[in-house]
Amino acid sequence: MADLLERMVDQQGQDHGNSTGNPGHNSGNHEGVDRALEWFQKFAPPKFIGGPNPDLTEGWMDRMMDIFAALRYTEERQISFAVFQFEGAARAWWNVIKAKWEREQTPWTWVNFTRKFNEKYLPSIVQEKWEDDFIRLRQGASSVAEYETQFTKLSRFTPDLVLTEQKQIRRFVQGLNVEIQEALAAAQLDTFSQALEKAQRFEAARGQVKVFHDRKRKQPNSGNLAA
Template identity: 65%
Template sequence: MAMALNKMTDLLERVVNQSGSGVRPTHQCRDLEVGEDKALERFQKFAPPKFMGGPNPEIAENWLEAMVNIFEALKYPENRQVTFSVFQFEGPARSWWNMVKTKWEREQIPWTWTNFAYEFKEKYIPPLVREKKEDEFIRLRQGTSSVAEYETQFTKLSKFFPELVPTEQKRVKRFVQGLNLEIQESL
């Protein structure tokens, strides 16, 4: 009996020492889990698309844009944005992410959206494709398109190259330069 009491005393002493050394009580762990669950639930309400990977850069661009739009609405911290984004990966994309994750852990790379977007673009939107899109943006003209159609294409391409239109004034100037001459003259 004395031996059992000694063991219980030792056990209680260890529990007290652990809780004093930064180990969270069980209810705090559950609160964090519930918070994460609610955050994931809110994210899922936006019906984020799944991403399988593959060779089509337009699918990758659209997926990344959808994620950006969702996170702008949710205002989640960057590490949660990365975690919830990769939650949408399946198949080859999941395998690719597992390799990136291992590299990040080994090199202690922070889980930021900037780092994630860089890795994602390097893999799924290769430099050659980005160069082609940049050329397309530089050569973009209204031509036979309506002003609304031209504006849609201008906006779509310019978001990938903010350095080409770094200010609102330069953006407007570049937009006007692409309009048909008769419209430019009336402006």
């Protein structure tokens, strides 16, 4: 699986520069779209038929996001391939939304798609709960990686709160432990990945310092025992 993923990511990197515009409407890029769709389907993405069960809806969206995180597709291609998995009532709903987007020239962004998807398939009370959970999310005793995983999961269902990358960075940093926030205060953070990387580096360095001091405190005791 690791080898397959590596090959898929490498291939996507080669094809990425050839992908422009809406993949669902770009007739001059059929070969690239077909190949990208083939890579996508190798992950066995689940179908989605809609319905009132928020757990199934959340699980489907989580799986889509995991796949797209690995393949690094453009937002337009993510939407095209996500709705490719729609069946039945979900397909009929999307046809209506797609026609409306075309009439109103709505940008094919993941935020716009997620907003419409949540409005249709997630009850407002569930959306409000996830929004509250996201606002209250703090790192606490978790590692930076564990905190980032939960942050990313909840942000998928609250796209308006991370509408821009700077908003996403700001909310992510605000939820980190104070000592990490202070370490990042003077850092230039242009992307979310930069914020995550710097936070993890500080966490790792702090852990190394702690190990060093722990060993240093134990040394005198060890010397006394040997004497």
